[in-house]
Each structure stands twice: as C-alpha cells, then as structure tokens.
Amino acid sequence: DGGITQSPKYLFRKEGQNVTLSCEQNLNHDAMYWYRQDPGQGLRLIYYSQIVNDFQKGDIAEGYSVSREKKESFPLTVTSAQKNPTAFYLCASSIGRLVNTEAFFGQGTRLTVV
Amino acid sequence: GESVGLHLPTLSVQEGDNSIINCAYSNSASDYFIWYKQESGKGPQFIIDIRSNMDKRQGQRVTVLLNKTVKHLSLQIAATQPGDSAVYFCAEKDGFDNDMRFGAGTRLTVKP
Numbered sequence: 507d508g509g510i511t512q513s514p515k516y517l518f519r520k521e522g523q524n525v526t527l528s529c530e531q532n533l534n535h536d537a538m539y540w541y542r543q544d545p546g547q548g549l550r551l552i553y554y555s556q557i558v559n560d561f562q563k564g565d566i567a568e569g570y571s572v573s574r575e576k577k578e579s580f581p582l583t584v585t586s587a588q589k590n591p592t593a594f595y596l597c598a599s600s601i602g603r604l605v606n607t608e609a610f611f612g613q614g615t616r617l618t619v620v
Numbered sequence: 621g622e623s624v625g626l627h628l629p630t631l632s633v634q635e636g637d638n639s640i641i642n643c644a645y646s647n648s649a650s651d652y653f654i655w656y657k658q659e660s661g662k663g664p665q666f667i668i669d670i671r672s673n674m675d676k677r678q679g680q681r682v683t684v685l686l687n688k689t690v691k692h693l694s695l696q697i698a699a700t701q702p703g704d705s706a707v708y709f710c711a712e713k714d715g716f717d718n719d720m721r722f723g724a725g726t727r728l729t730v731k732p
Contacts, residue, residue: 512663541722546628548709548722549664564719596663603718606652606671611663 509533512597512612518620519584519591527582527615529597535610537603538580542566543594543614552595555580556603584617592619628707630727639697641726643710646691650712650721655684655695658707658725667695667708697728705730 510531519525531538537556541549551564555574569588574580580599584591594616598609633639645653651672656664670677670684670693677684683696693710707725 539720546724548724550722551719554719598663606669606713608654608666608669609720610666611656613663614661616661 510597510599510610510612512595512615514615515613517615517617519617520620522586524583524585525617527584527595527597527617529580529582529612531578531580531599531610533599533610534577535599535601536577537600537609538574539598539600539609540564540570540572540580540582541596541598543596549596552582554603591617593617628725628727630729632729632731633700635700635702635730635732637700639695639700639704639728639730641695641697641708641728643693643695643723643726644691645693645710645712645721645723647712647714647721648691649714649716651715652713653684653686653693654711654713654720655682655693656709656711656722657704658709660706664709700728700730702730702732704728 513528539554540552550566552570553572555561561572571583596614597612600609601607654669655667658664668679668684675686681698685694707727709725711720711722713720
C-alpha cells in the first residue's frame, strides 16, 4: 500500500558524528519535505525539494544537508555542525509544493545525541 | 508567518462532549489551511482542510471554521472519543512563498 516510510525509528548519535535519516515515498509525489519537531513546539522546516535534483533551504537548514537523486527518496544528513540535533524528525511529501493539497507524513525518526 | 509557541495549550473534555480547538494566524496572504492530528511518537495525520474562499467545511465528526476577518481557524470535534486524544496542529499556506507553516499545537485529552 502507498505511503511514506522513515527509518530508523530511533537513532543515537555520538558527538561529532554525521548521521543520515532515510525517507522513501511511493505516492509518486513531486514535493518532499523535512521538518524538525521539538517538545511542545510546532514543526519547523529544514529543507524541501520540489523536483528531482533540486532542493531548497527552509527556516533551519544550518547543520543539515539533503539530496534528491530519485523521486521517491529524500535522505537527510544531520552533520556535526548541528549543535543541538536531539529532536523528532518528520519527513513529508505532497503532490506539489505549489498545489494546495495536504502533505502526507512519515512516522518520524527520534534522534538522540549520546 | 505564524510564530511557533513554546507552551502547548491543553484542552480537556469529557467523552461524548464536543471539542473546539482554536488557531490564530497572522499572515493575511494565507489561502489554504489544514488541521492535523498527531498521536504520541507518530507523524501527523491529515484531518480536514479548507481554502480561503470558504468559511466552513464539514467532515466525519469534524468541522473546520475559517474567519478571515480576524484570522482565526477552529476545529470542532463532535462526540469526542478517547481515541481523539492527541495533539492537534493547524497549518497555513500562502500563495507567495508556498511554505506550509505549523502552529505549536493543542493537546486534547478526553476523559472517560
């Protein structure tokens, strides 16, 4: 069945390490997004991609990087430059960023720095 | 754009009562609005959406009201059930930067 899948569900990172969060969708959506969620706060946009091989920074892109080599995949790398990476990360996709339709979310990855 | 709050508003209702969750937005150019439900440790789920050319839209047990004059959105849940307990987010989008902006959310607790 169609959907958006994030892995892993839980991830632990040591100080100074880069880690990559996976996001895959089989909805044939053009647009994909990464959000960060901290306790008691709303979702903040890290990066988005409207089409393959294109991506744009969101509000809090510093310390993160992404790629969009395939339509169905939009991995997020949390680099050592991100000073406070512990958070819940959500990936989403939609038909198109310019289209007024809902975004579908994955189940999230909880990243903890140890 | 809409600010992200540091404190999560809470709403506690009795099972079977109606719930009303409110959301204020600041961007006059916002033309599309969505309500999402997020259960603990999971991703947000779409509940209902509304476009700015409407002021009311109904779904199954849910109604969204949009008041553009005062920039206010509300979600009404009829006959609230324990399974409705979750955090509810409103999201807004405008036609200029096309970014979806999320509010801080409201935690709904349903008492049996």
